[in-house]
Amino acid sequence: MLPMLAVLFDFSGTLFRIESAESWLSAVLDAAGLALDPAALAGTARALEEAGALPGGAPPRRVPDDLAELWRIRDRSAELHRAAYTGLSRRVPLPDPALHDALYERHMTPAAWSPYPDALGVLRTLRERGIAVGVVSNIGWDLRPVFREHGLDPYVDTYVLSYEHGIQKPDPRLFEKACTRLGADPRQVLMVGDSRHADGGASALGCRVHFVDHLPVAERPDGLRPVLDLVGRPD
Numbered sequence: 264m265l266p267m268l269a270v271l272f273d274f275s276g277t278l279f280r281i282e283s284a285e286s287w288l289s290a291v292l293d294a295a296g297l298a299l300d301p302a303a304l305a306g307t308a309r310a311l312e313e314a315g316a317l318p319g320g321a322p323p324r325r326v327p328d329d330l331a332e333l334w335r336i337r338d339r340s341a342e343l344h345r346a347a348y349t350g351l352s353r354r355v356p357l358p359d360p361a362l363h364d365a366l367y368e369r370h371m372t373p374a375a376w377s378p379y380p381d382a383l384g385v386l387r388t389l390r391e392r393g394i395a396v397g398v399v400s401n402i403g404w405d406l407r408p409v410f411r412e413h414g415l416d417p418y419v420d421t422y423v424l425s426y427e428h429g430i431q432k433p434d435p436r437l438f439e440k441a442c443t444r445l446g447a448d449p450r451q452v453l454m455v456g457d458s459r460h461a462d463g464g465a466s467a468l469g470c471r472v473h474f475v476d477h478l479p480v481a482e483r484p485d486g487l488r489p490v491l492d493l494v495g496r497p498d
Contacts, residue, residue, distance in 0.1 A: 267494040269447040270389055271438065271465065273456030274400035276477030278386075278487075279376045279409065281319030284312040287375065291365045297358050307355065311366075316352035318344075318370050318403075323351060337403065338431040344403020371404045373412035377480045385487045386418035394494055397421045397441040399454070401431045401461055420445060433464025442468065455490055 272278050281287075285308040292298060299307060315323025326334045330350050337347035345367055352363045369375055389396055396419050400406060403426045410416040423441040425431040432438075442449045449468035456462025457477040466472050473493055475486045 265448070265451045267394065267453050267471070268451040269395040269397065269442070269445045269453070270490060270494060271397045271399045271441050271452060271454045271470070273454075273458070273462050274398055274402065274406055275319035276457035277379075277455060277475055278382045278398070278415065279319075279378050279413075280477075280480045281317060281370065282375050282377070284308040284317050284320060287311075287317055287320075287366065287369060290374075291362055291369050292358075294369075295359065295362060295365065297362075299358070307357070310355045311352060314351045314354050316348055316355065316366070318348050318367075319376075327351075327354065336431070338401035338425040339429050341403045341426050344426060373409045376409050376413070378413050378415060379480055379487060380484045381487045383413075383415060383418075385490055386415055388491055389494065390418050392494070392496060395420050395445040395447060397423060397445055399423045399432065399437055399441050399465075401425045432458075432461035433467075435464055435467040438465040438468055438470060442470075453490065453493055455487070 275281060285305060288304065288308045288311060311317060312321050313324050315321060330347065333343060333347045337343050349363050349367050352366055357363060386396060398419055402424050407416065407422060410419060421441060421444040423437055425437060428437060428440065430437045438454065442452050449470045452470045454462055454465035454470045454472045455475065457475050459474060463472055473490060476483060
């Protein structure tokens with residue numbers, strides 16, 4: 264088997280986890296100077312989560328027919344991504360209609376994201392071993408500030424984001440762009456992600472693929488550690 268020369272990581276559910284729907288809603292209400300009683304807050308947050316309105320959170324229980332096509336291609340541009348998620352959010356009544364856009368803005372802030380406990384250590388170790396690292400994400404906004412704010416950016420060599428290329432995973436072309444940027448033969452690249460459908464697309468290029476569980480941060484303290492064993496140590 265050829266040695267691994269590079270590792271590609273997914274973003275949400277792999278290196279980072281989005282805040283809870285209740286935290287998300289609370290932050291936006293606080294910023295707007297609004298409040299809901301505890302029961303209403305919990306119920307509204309639950310409704311938003313079930314609608315799939317929180318990017319990086321749970322998928323929609325059901326995508327409305329009028330949003331189905333938009334949802335399918337949401338990660339191909341910033342405009343499509345915003346329209347899809349605010350479209351789902353607007354299915355849930357909020358105290359002020361402006362809160363739907365405010366919720367979308369909130370999820371793009373570094374404060375809305377937490378790195379998994381072992382993310383920094385794994386990325387640092389890969390750098391020490393001379394393994395190139397890329398982030399390949401289906402997303403509609405620039406996640407680089409999240410990595411910078413949380414101290415992970417120095418360990419990432421390239422970012423390949425779907426909305427910047429008009430291509431979304433599992434299309435192999437997105438992974439191919441990352442491999443090309445890293446100067447790595449896909450057969451010597453490991454793709455790490457939480458979606459068998461989206462991230463599994465890397466296998467079409469010949470990449471090895473490793474899956475992690477999309478769990479709350481506190482429930483997955485060392486889910487990325489196996490990556491170091493899969494890559495191995497330099498000779």
